[in-house]
Each structure stands twice: as C-alpha cells, then as structure tokens.
Amino acid sequence: MNNFTPIASLIGGIMIGLSASAMLLLEGKIAGISGIFAGVLNPAKGELLWKSSFVAGLLGGGVMLRIFLPGAFNFEIVRPYGLLAVAGLLVGFGTRLGSGCTSGHGVCGISRLSPRSIVATATFVTSGAIVVYFGNHLL
C-alpha cells in the first residue's frame, strides 16, 4: 500500500456525498455522472439545463483543482491513445447498457440499498480487477 491516502480520500468522499445529497434533497435528482453526461449529449426535454449545469460545475471544479491542487492531475499511469480510446468506448457503452457508473450505482444506489446497484458495483469492480490483474501481472 505505497500510495494509501485514507484521510484525504475520506474527506473527498464526504464532499462527493454532500454534493449528491444536495442534488437529492434540493432537486430530487440522482447524481449519476454517466447519465448526466449522456443527457447532455442526447438532451431530453426539461433535462438539459440541470445536466449541462452539473457538467459545467465538474469542469469548473477541474479548473479550480488545476490552480489550487495541481497534483490531482498528476496522472502517472497514462495508457497509449489506442488503449484509452478502447477504454473510453467501453466506459461509455457499458454505463449506458448497465444504467450507471461509480457515482449512480456505487454511491447513490448502494446508499439506497438498491439490489441492481449493489450487483452492478460488484460486477464492475470484479471485471475491472480482472483487467488490471491481466494487465499488470501477466502481460
């Protein structure tokens, strides 16, 4: 565990929880990023404003990180472009087919004790671990 950062990760996690809670209690919406991003790409009536505002907030937060915490973008592991393109395709397609990602299923869904989200999270952590195992230890 050479990179372990429990305190910073817990604080960041609480901020993510507060953000998702604000969306729920104030707006009644689930803060699922894959669904929000897809909703900006394929806008549905009445959904575009809040979804594009949320994405703009993510980008604004990214700009603040770039200024105040540049280490957040110290990527270290950067795959070749071809591999990143395959990874992006899988993430985009898979999150649509499976109705969510780490935020919608992993945070919001598990907290609601949704069986679909618990199963989805167990599935994507397992398949991610298999890919990393083959990538890191066998190739």
Add this chain to the structure above:
Amino acid sequence: MKSALVSFLSGLTFALGLGISGMTRPVKVIGFLDFFGAWDASLAFVMLGAIAVYFVAYRLSLTMRSPVLAPGFSIPKRTDLDSRLFVGAALFGAGWGLGGFCPGPAITSLASGASPVAVFVAAMAAGIYLHGWLAKRGVSRSSAARTLLQTATDA
C-alpha cells in the same frame, strides 16, 4: 435559474471531492483494482465517506413530500436484475480498469488540458452514441435486440 445554480455548485463540489480524494489519478484507481498487487485501499475510503453521507440524506428524503426546489423526486425504482445490467457493468468495469478513468474523474480531468483525457472522453461520448444508435436500430429490427439494448434510466 436557482436549479441550474444548485446543479453547477454540486458539480463543482463533486469535482473538488474527486480531486482531493485522489480519484482523478488513474494510478489510485488502478491501484485499488490491483487486489493481488500493491493494493491501494483509498477508493474504499472515498466510497465509505460518500455512502455514509448519502445514506443519511436518502433516509431524510423519504420523510419529505417533495425536494426543496422541485415538485418531485426522480429516483429509479427498478429492482429486477437483467442481463443488460450485468453485461453493461462488466464492460464498464473493463474500460475502467483499462484506462483508470470513470466518467466523473474523466470529465473533471478535461480541465487539465491533457490530450489523453480528451481522447478518453471523446471515445466515451462515442460509446454513448453507439449505444443509442444500436438501441434505436434494435427497435426497428427485433424486439429481442430492443430488450437487450433499450436505453434504461440511470442507475
């Protein structure tokens, strides 16, 4: 307008949380998924913090007739476990392990200006459009394809 501001500030807080927790760094994500290597448990602490807060917020929402600024809650109600959920989550996980990015950190990291992130996000958008296109084609082709690829509501 108030609703747009709430969404913007929530997105901003979400991104700062991702950055502070280390989740914008693929090395942390891949380190968590590397259970049989130099395992980095940080991601579990992010989930723990986020779920602890949201668990309480969700319980609170159950006691409210409506959210503060909107007429009603839009919360997914499905409980069935279908093949799309398994296949979709498995494909997403494979891409997550391969690139070290999931959608939130990827979009946030666009602000870094790093071209690998831009490639990943562009491919992610292509994957979303591909799913939409196949789902639409499935509707005109056969009901089996429609069942497999029908766009579901989030989570």
